[in-house]
Amino acid sequence: MRTSKSTFAITFYLRKDKMKKDSFTPIFCRITIAGEAVSFNIHKDIRAELWDMENHKARGKSRESIEVNQTLDACHTILHNMYRDIFEKDNYVTAEKLKNSYLGISIDNTMLLLLFRNLIKDIEALVNITKAKATLQKYKVTYTRLSEFMKFKYNISDINVKEIKYQFISDFEIYLRTQANCSPNTTAKFIQFFKRVILIAQNNGWMQHNPFANYKIHFKKVDRGYLTDQELEIIKKKQFGIERLEKVRDIFVFACYTGLAYVDTYKLTYDNIQTGVDGKLWIITKRAKTDTIVTVPLLDVPLAIIEKYRGKQDNDKVLPTLSNQKMNSYLKEIGDLCRIEKRLSFHLARHTFASTTTLAKGVSIEAVSKMLGHTNIRTTQIYARVTENLISNEMNSLSTKLRINTLELPKTR
Numbered sequence: 001m002r003t004s005k006s007t008f009a010i011t012f013y014l015r016k017d018k019m020k021k022d023s024f025t026p027i028f029c030r031i032t033i034a035g036e037a038v039s040f041n042i043h044k045d046i047r048a049e050l051w052d053m054e055n056h057k058a059r060g061k062s063r064e065s066i067e068v069n070q071t072l073d074a075c076h077t078i079l080h081n082m083y084r085d086i087f088e089k090d091n092y093v094t095a096e097k098l099k100n101s102y103l104g105i106s107i108d109n110t111m112l113l114l115l116f117r118n119l120i121k122d123i124e125a126l127v128n129i130t131k132a133k134a135t136l137q138k139y140k141v142t143y144t145r146l147s148e149f150m151k152f153k154y155n156i157s158d159i160n161v162k163e164i165k166y167q168f169i170s171d172f173e174i175y176l177r178t179q180a181n182c183s184p185n186t187t188a189k190f191i192q193f194f195k196r197v198i199l200i201a202q203n204n205g206w207m208q209h210n211p212f213a214n215y216k217i218h219f220k221k222v223d224r225g226y227l228t229d230q231e232l233e234i235i236k237k238k239q240f241g242i243e244r245l246e247k248v249r250d251i252f253v254f255a256c257y258t259g260l261a262y263v264d265t266y267k268l269t270y271d272n273i274q275t276g277v278d279g280k281l282w283i284i285t286k287r288a289k290t291d292t293i294v295t296v297p298l299l300d301v302p303l304a305i306i307e308k309y310r311g312k313q314d315n316d317k318v319l320p321t322l323s324n325q326k327m328n329s330y331l332k333e334i335g336d337l338c339r340i341e342k343r344l345s346f347h348l349a350r351h352t353f354a355s356t357t358t359l360a361k362g363v364s365i366e367a368v369s370k371m372l373g374h375t376n377i378r379t380t381q382i383y384a385r386v387t388e389n390l391i392s393n394e395m396n397s398l399s400t401k402l403r404i405n406t407l408e409l410p411k412t413r
Helices: 063-090 095-103 112-126 133-153 166-178 184-203 229-237 243-256 262-267 300-308 324-337 346-361 365-372 377-383 388-408
Strands: 008-014 024-033 036-047 273-275 281-286 293-297
Touching: 008 063, 024 063, 024 095, 036 063, 036 095, 063 095, 112 133, 112 184, 133 166, 133 184, 166 184, 229 243, 229 346, 243 262, 243 300, 243 324, 243 346, 262 324, 262 346, 293 365, 324 346, 346 365, 365 377
Parallel strands: none
Antiparallel strands: 008 024, 024 036, 273 281, 281 293
């Protein structure tokens, strides 16, 4: 990939390994640009004895030689004109691109952003079927970032996937971290979505190499926040004089005791409140993000919240959930009023459920994984923490066992 004109050479030569019985030999053209060379058959033959190897053309003034040289001159002129046109349009030319242009090979279906747009259309068609709107939005933002990057770094509007090398990925990462001011994990996510488009191109045979072969996508391990028992109690008992804050608090607390993500809380209907295997009420639904089954036994706190808002919403919805943006905005206000220094967001409730409500109380990670709707227990381990309360409980249990064992030891005489 280049942003300025490069070394450009055209050479004609004979492929003697393809010589026919009458000594007629096909003429090939070699295009070299910035050290990259490609060759192709110009579909013109000449008798080998008439070829001038030093000057790369036919020798003599016979009709055959004149006709061959006219063909070579025309090919040379066309290639130079195409080189100029491509450079003026895209500000860079590769040997492969020029060859394809000359041969009339359509390369539109192997252009990166075109492939990306087609993928986005496919995802749009699957929204609310197998894909979530949030997933679609992430692909759209990645597309925008890629487009902005190519204009910034290379001054191009698109690129053939065959031309994407390791350096392109590395440059994209640097752009995201610097110009786009993305965090390490946001950068890694963008590159993950970009990689999926490359995989589509590879699976369709549109590129033979894998630019990600030696590239590692790195995610930075982060300590995901959660509320302690004390902080959760403060929020639960806080009296608000504003109805909207009370509603948002109730819905947030509901999620702290059920582990539901925002979209699943928003979509929750009474059809999802069912009698479980123990004869008690459970939430039984599917995660919008992954379409996996979620089953959560309802504790007293979420049951009380369900009853508080029963029949007050349209469309059989259980809770008066606002938009995610408004919920997070009001949660910040609630955090300030409760004097909690942690930044409250709706997703914090899911982390609190995993850490404080369940794992810290001795619920197995397998059960928590099932309630969170995770398809892989390693995902649940991201939420799992060894809290001070859990350490205290475990050590108290150990202390009791050791004390019992000590009492059972035979007394020495």
